[in-house]
Every structure is written in C-alpha cells, then in structure tokens.
Amino acid sequence: MSKDQVLDPGAIAARLADLPAWKEADGWIVRTYRTHSWKGTLMVINTVGHLAEAAWHHPDLTASYAWVEVRLTTHSAKGLTEKDFALARKIEEVVGWQPGLEGGALEGTPSDPRFAYIKHGR
Structure with missing residues (x-):
C-alpha cells in the first residue's frame, strides 16, 4: 500500500x-495530551513539532494552559494514510517516554508536582 493512499474505515480501526488514546474524527486522528502546566504544554508542542518537521508531515495543534490537542490527516491525499499513523506512533513513543520506568541511568522527573511534565495514564 502506498504511504499516501487513503485508508478505508476497517484499516483505520485496525x-x-x-x-488507544487516539480517536478518529471527521477525517483526522486526534489525541489530547494533558499536562501539568504551561511548561509541560510547551514541551509537548516542541516535541511534536520536532518529530513532524523531521518526518515532513505536519499536524494541526491546539493548546491551552494544561493540554495539547494533536490532529493528523494527510492533506495532499485528503484523508488518513499510513503517514498519519506512523507519526502518531512516534509521537506516542517520545511524548509518553518515562525513563524512570525502564531502569538505567536516566531516572525520570521527580514525583514532586513542581517538576511534573505530562499526565501519564491518559
């Protein structure tokens, strides 16, 4: 399947x-990231921006103090394609990364709310 071929509803559902945190809505896949503060919101926006630019596939973003909504569709194909799902997976991988859970030298952010970044679990 071409990376720019619009997916049928069954393929989208699969x-x-x-x-699981992403939903289909009106020809887009959409995910809202809840953050702890404006600082966390900016970190999510910058992360998504970096990944999208590197992939040359650009989402629509909407943000407020403690959340970021990411919306993906392939504008040139006028629908959802493999590109959208590949970028969504990469965004999930990077934004959802919790080094403290995997062990090793990187311990992750402290549990102190002053240093909280993203609200994990949803």
Missing part, C-alpha cells in the same frame, strides 16, 4: 487499536 491501526487505532494500537493507538
């Missing part, structure tokens, strides 16, 4: 099964 791909969303691997991205």
